[in-house]
Amino acid sequence: MALNPQKATIDPAYLDKLQDYYAEHKVIPSYSVLATLWGVSAKSWVSECVKRFEEAGFLDWTPDRQLKPGKRFFERHVADSPVQAGMPSAAIAEGGDHVASIDEMVVRKPSATVLVRVKGDSMVDAGILEGDYLVVEKQPHGNPGQIVVAIVDNEFTVKYLDREKGTFVLKPANKAYPVIRPRGRLEIFGVMAGLVRRAR
Amino acid sequence: MALNPQKATIDPAYLDKLQDYYAEHKVIPSYSVLATLWGVSAKSWVSECVKRFEEAGFLDWTPDRQLKPGKRFFERHVADSPVQAGMPSAAIAEGGDHVASIDEMVVRKPSATVLVRVKGDSMVDAGILEGDYLVVEKQPHGNPGQIVVAIVDNEFTVKYLDREKGTFVLKPANKAYPVIRPRGRLEIFGVMAGLVRRAR
DNA sequence: TTGACAGCCGAACGTTCGTTCGGTAGCTTT
């Protein structure tokens, strides 16, 4: 057990503060600012801690040797059971699930991905509410069963794509709305890749 | 017309390159790096351009006078109508809804934010489906009307928080489920800050 | 043809940066 490769410990409180700072300013601060942020007074100590963050993958360097967020910097914790609810950190060990970032769980092809604000309640039964942001992967076709964003009468419409006797139709997820049977070609803007809602 | 308040012109190519750099590294580079990035050789010129970006709202300063992205830096279009579907950028004109990244629209305090996977269908009427990820800001209390994650019988439960005769109760958004009236203290894990769904 | 202006360069300069290194105080381990 002496061969435990004992990683240098990193202080989760330091990471928290850095992440919150970054969330506010979108930049990694200088060592002296970091020092005051962390409540320490020695830049040399900051330097030491930064090295640990770097080894752990939370910080990294640009080719020009400027400090930048590392791969794990944007990791978000996925809580599964309340067991860990109270525990005040228990190290950054491999415990629990992580997710790279919300962005990445929902957008696969950034260049083809757009957000579309949902209007109306025609899809409530699919859990899509007015005001939600639909993450849409732009592409001119879709498969039956998928939720697609189509262009009807020069407006976006979010509907289930389905097939009826060889032609595509758009089905709402709300009994109060009718099925849309487009005459002519159905113009599909993209398919739903995900959904994001801001609370309240 | 001499009194046209003629804004100093900003070079969109410069902005593009800066944004690409930022997208890759998640930091604003130093003036000398900016110079090579832009293909100019005078830091003084970089300084001048930075001032213009600053006035235009694309760059800003931290309280410690470090350069950081400004409000308009992240302008990413939220498509509202199909009109803009095809257009490839069309200049830096004002207007339109913008959003930085999905992460940021939904998490304010990274250090207190967790993802909770939704189990069951007790909140379907609030558009919260099984398998969704609830973005939860950890805090031990909430206000009536908010959707909260509470700990009941050592399990997470997502419910509306409400008040009945002075005590807090948890209301599902699904008539098939009963209101939960906790005996003793109600243990709140956090409040819903947002929701993320991966399509299928 | 003169002058104003915009885009850009280059040197100089004081400030701040991050590193190095030698320290101290407290806790464990032996």
Add this chain to the structure above:
DNA sequence: AAAGCTACCGAACGAACGTTCGGCTGTCAA
């Protein structure tokens, strides 16, 4: 009781930073 380790401090230092300022070139209006 000594030795070792960890968390942190503080001074020193060269390198890099961003600002200022003067200068050059090309364009456009008068």
